[in-house]
Amino acid sequence: MHYLPIAGFIVGTFFGTATMQQPSLSALTAIVEQIARTGDPEAMMSTIVQRLCQLMHVDVCSLYLCTPDQEHLILAATEGLSREAVGKARLKLDEGLVGHIAASLSTLNLGDAPADDRFVFIPETHEMPYHRFLGVPLIHLRRLVGVLVVQGREREPFSQEVEAFLITIASQLAGSLHALQSRGDWYEQRPRSNRGVYRRHVGLKGAPGLGLGRLWLVKPHMSLDQVQPGINSDPVQERDELLAAISMVSDELESGSGHLGSHLPSDVHALFSVYQMMLHSPELTQQTLALIEAGDSAAWALRQTIEQMADQFHQSEDPYLRARGEDIANIGQRVLNQLLSRERPVIETPDEELVLAGELVSIADLADFPLQQIRGILCTQGSTLSHTAIVANALGIPAVMGLEQLEPEHHRGARVIVDGNRAEAVLNPPPPLLAEYKRMIAEEKRFMEGLEKLRDEPAVTQDGFRVTLLTNTGLLADATPGLQRGAEGVGLYRSEIPFMIHDSFPTEQEQFTLYQKVLKAYAPRPVTMRTLDIGGDKQLPYFDISESNPYLGWRGIRFTLDNAQLLISQVRAMLRANVDTDNLKLLVPMVGRVDEMQAFRQYVEKAVDSLLREGHQVKVPPIGMMIEVPSSMLLLSKLAPYIDYVSIGSNDLTQYLLAVDRNNPRVSALFDHLHPAVLVALEYILQQCKALSLPVSICGEMASDPAAVLVLTAMGYDCLSLSAYNIPRIKLLIRSINRDELLPVLEQARACNSEAEVRALLLPVLEQYGWGREPRPHLNDPDNAEAGYQ
Incomplete structure (x- = not known):
């Protein structure tokens, strides 16, 4: 790592060196990220304090x-004090100057620290010569990570x-040190190897239940700009793999052109020909092959070639040619995907249950495995309401x-x-903990089997309020789970x-069959089919949508109205599929404007006229329509003439009302559909729908939350x-x-100021009906590490 030029860069600004330039925050961030990537925790922290001593x-x-229990502060690394104190010097969160910073979460800047009444002398640190003292708290996501201190003799x-x-x-x-601090690796001397070591990692709730299996690493997809420099050991093999990948992409483009030919405007359809020309251009093939011959890996050679070609387009003054830079980047990504797929091992049917782990396990990843053998999913990214969790x-x-x-690749x-x-x-749960979880899994299975007797019974409260329970589906054509x-x-x-699991837009006939x-x-039960809803965290692998804020961008009905040929194809397929059953209901996502529903209904009526002329x-x-965008909630009276019913998408409505990105770990803890603002919105929608005689239902994770159901x-809400x-x-x-017994509780909930208060109010009610806190393992000696639970 090269620190010295940047060190002078920063020092010049803050310490008055006249020849230095103003640093950017990105330069500062780059230093931190470089340090944070150090694999050894001890070396990482030592590097941090050494570099800061030099910089400042x-x-x-x-x-x-x-400490992970948030009770003590431990000296984790130092430059200038005695190294013997590292790991030994320990302070309570309100003890000494450092403890004061931790307790008050404020900066402390003193000219003579030993003279301060709060100063605590720790003999093993040998810090008596130092008087000036500056300490700042390290805070990540509202939690204290630690304290950073600099000292001097003045x-x-x-x-x-x-x-x-x-x-x-x-x-x-703070963010870089948070994961290390919460694990405790920096003061607990754990074995270097992770294999066979018992560990617990806490994340965010994705889907309830218990599962046990062997960890299977799902290889993450790589973007072109993530490819690192690499050399090859066999240029002939790398050459053959590149040419094979180009051939596969060519076949993909040909196939996509044929499937969509009749549904695309001529100018859009012509893009397939443009892509083919770019793919087979001598510059792309010859330059990449030359770099491979010079010793570069195929992926690294491809990245260099694509970036050079894209730069040539980007430098053009012609707007059309500049835009072609995005097309060549798209072609390069497609070729890279084929290269990586050739490296991916062929997945054979496993002989035992598996837990899939990776950054984000996609639907395509799930489709690679027998469903009955997937016992769990672990994701290092995402949140409770990411698409994987749904x-x-x-x-x-x-x-x-x-x-x-969690680092799945190490396990x-x-x-x-x-x-x-x-x-x-x-x-790697120890035997007692493993046995306890097996017992809980078996108990859960028996509980679910016991509920089978209710399958054909209605969901009616003790005092006769009937609730219709429908299912969400879409992953499998097989409808048996519901x-x-x-x-x-x-x-x-x-x-x-x-x-999403197709390799191109499915044709009308393919959709009709499904x-x-x-x-x-x-x-004869009703089936509500939502039209294509991509964008946000739902992306198509063959249709890249890159936006700075995808949740407020080109998604849902906005996308399909702008790509009317796709919408018409889908609506036609749905209408044709409904001929024999007459149980279809159409549902439009992400409606925010009246003209969107007007346009959608017109397209449906045109599709009906066209199909009738064809003999269907x-x-x-x-x-x-789905109420997800808050504006649709406020426009219900204007939208009512164009709709027959309403479905509330609780996930997105909550996200937009609270301005919380549910996939962002930094703020996802603020996402809760029992937030008072969401409850106010839900009561308002229900009142409006009743006044307009519009049936209304709720979908999303809120419908699975027992507290929310109360x-x-x-x-x-009766659906x-x-x-x-x-x-x-x-x-x-x-x-x-x-x-009737819940009505006074609802009145109390209306007075709550936060979702935490609402949940605290509802917990005793749930316990009254036998729905207490989440189950956890019960061991005779839960505090015994050997017993497996701490």
Whole structure:
């Protein structure tokens, strides 16, 4: 790592070197990221304090980290104090100057630290010669990570510029040090190898349930700009692999052109020819092959060639040619995908249960494995309401998201427990803990089997309030999960999922076959099919949409209206599939404007007219809209003439009301559908729908949350759409409660100021009906590390 030029760069600004230039925050961030990537925790922290001593020209730089229980601060690294004190010097969170910083979460800048009443002398540090003292707290996501301190021999405080610089450094370091601090590796001497070592990692709830299996690493997809320099050992093999990848991409383009030819405008269709010309251009092939011959790996050679070609387009003054730079980058990514797929090992049917682990496990990844052998999903990224979690919920697969501290590549083949109820991954559980989880899994299985007797029973409260329970589906054409668990229809068929696992836009006929199977499986029960809803965290592998803020961008009805040929093809397929069953309901996602529903209804009516002329006995089915965008909630009276029913998408409505990106780990903890603002919105929507005689239902994860179900039932919502796996549980809950008894609780909930208060209010009610806190293992000696639970 090259620190010295940047060191002078920063020192010049904050310490007055006249020849230095102003540093950017990105330069500062780059230093922190370089340091944070160090694999050895001890070396990482030593590097931090050494570099800061050099950057700031100070005598001492020390790093104190909080113990994971947030009770003590331990000297984790120092430059200038005695190294013998590292790991030994320990302070309570309100002890000494460092403890004061931790307790007050404020900066402290002193000219004579030993003279301060709060100063605590720790003999082993040998810090008596140092008087000036500056310390700042390290805070990440509102939690204290530690304290960063610099000291000097002078008897005057540090300057305001130095203080500002250290605060900036601390804000950057806190996130990098958070994972290390919360693990405890920096003071607990763990074995270097992770294999066979018992560990627990806490993440975010993805899907409930318990699973046990061997960890199977899902290889992450790589973008072209992530390719690192590499050399090859066999240029002939690399050459052949590149040419094979180019040939495969050519076949993909040819296939896509043929499938969509009749549905695309001529100018859009011509792009396939442009892509083919770029793909087979001599510059791309010859330059890449020349770099391979010179010793570069195929992927690295490809990246260099694509970047050079794209730069040539980007430098053009002609706007059209500049835009072609994006096309060549797209071609390069497609070729890279083929190169990587050739490296990916062929997945054979495993002989035992598996837990899939990776950054984000996609639908395509799930499709590679026999579904019955997937016992859990672990993701180092994502949140409770990422698409992976939603799919896991639909399939009844336990999932834990946002496991930032987990490094799956270091635990291949390890036995792992996925505790979706408590959002934990337990690696290499010792025998007592393993036996306890096996008991809980068996108990859960018996409980679910016991609920089968309720499959054909209605969800009616003790005082006669009837709730219709529908299922969410879309991953599988096979509709048996919902039917087996007593679904009264499909409340949300996610039509984008077949698009996501396809290698190109599916044709009208392919969609017709799929939709017909689902409609027939549920007939005469209703099936609500949502039109294509991509964007946000739902991307198509063959249609890249790159936006700075995708959740506020080109998604849902906005995308399909701008790509009317895709919308018409899909609507035609749905209408044709409905001819024999007459149980289709159309649902439009992400509606935010009246003209969007006007345009959609016009397209449906045109499709009906066209199909009738072709001899298909179709008709206009009920048309509904999703309330996800807050503006649609406020426009209900204006939208009512164009819709027959309403479906509330609780996930996105909550996200937009609270301005919280549910996939961002930094703020996902603020996402809760029991937030008072969400509850106010839900009551308002229900009142409006009743006044307009519009049937209304709720879909999303809120319909699977027992606490939320109590509130929704009390409000008067009588239709919920949820994952098939959760239907029996929610049916049992509804059949156990008395709605009249919930009305006073709802009144109290209206007075709550936060979602935490709402949940605290509802917990005793849940316990009254036998729905207490999440289950956890019960061991005779839970504090014994050997017993496996701490």
